[in-house]
Amino acid sequence: MGSDKQDLRSRVAMEVPYLRRFARALTGNPTLSDDLVQDCIERALTRLHLYDETRNIRTWLYTILRNLYINGLRQDIRRGPHMNIDDVSEQNFAQQPVQAEQAVIVHDISKALAQLPDDQREVLVLIAIEELSYEEAANIIGTPIGTVMSRLSRARSRLKIIMSETSDIPARQSK
């Protein structure tokens, strides 16, 4: 049984890259997202006895991470001082790609994603970036599938509007 637990621990370890991507897309901030991942892993490793082997370990971990994030937002501790999107330095966003042309696009989509309301962003992140099914996303968030679908639809429309606004103002400078 000890080795089973060891096996479970290494399975958690293998999920870390995905947890980091999920957290990064949710928060838009590398430091904050790694704190979140660390907190999630700490809790998961001390709760392995609660993990049901019939369930997908990734979605189990995502649920824990997502709840930690939401609770943090609620208590307004995790987020720290509120950051205006235009004040945030480049390095707070996802890793910048090498090619300059691509950088503009990537930069915009990260900014646009950060501007979505929390409930729309998490749905889009789970489905478009993490490529989960609607049902898995619904289980993680704890909503009916219909809610996931309507939030997804709103997220996509809103992202479209934000992206068209930012591309209209190419030389938008931070203060």
Add this chain to the structure above:
Amino acid sequence: MSDEHTIRETALHAFVDNELDVEAGREVETWLRQHPDQKQETELWKEQKAKLKAAFDPVLDETIPYAIQETLNKSARPKKSFTIPWRNMAASILLLVTGIGTGLYMSGPKAEKSWPLFAQNAISSHLVFASDVSKPVEFAAPQQSYFLALVKERMARSLTPPALTFAGFKFLGGRIVPHEDKPAVLFMYENVNGKRITLLVGQNDTPKRKAMKLWTKNKLNCFFWFDGKLSFSVTSDIEDTKLKLVSEQVQEHFISI
């Protein structure tokens, strides 16, 4: 927006996200060929997705930060919430290896009684309070802040009721009930059909760790588990598969607070 429009838009999203079966997918494809505007819209969603992947997939290849690696490597001993004496860890491993029930677990024979006892108590609480039509809870949802302050005082920790709206249950309120000579908290939920779910959180003398189990009695299903100093149970007469989903949601809620 007409219903037809909504249905169609839903199908288009499902198409982009590979949620449709082959036949339904083909139908949407055919339909899109005749509707260039909507076709363009779905192309835009795909483009959004590709851009999002391009922005965040590189995170997968980054080196795992040292602090996270350290967390993964250190022993499974919990840091802040409670400490398990080495002896109890050994006992729990012995228990898992031998599989001879809970007799040796943590605090001797008394502990063996306490796990079904907790479920028994959960079922009794459900029978007594969930059947009460006029006043099932001592503190109704509108008095939540007062009630949660009381819970914090009696349980020596903050416990918030998880939202179960995804399963169609709304929070009714709760009360403090006894469990093994200590205060426990009973949260109650109700759906539109008047079905009720009770969630009991009790305190353990010694930390216990047990995965979720189902206990059925008097047509009531009770999922319960132990997580350190707290015992949890979710009881209702709704079907066990649905109650299990609710219980998982409850469990994950309490892992994260």
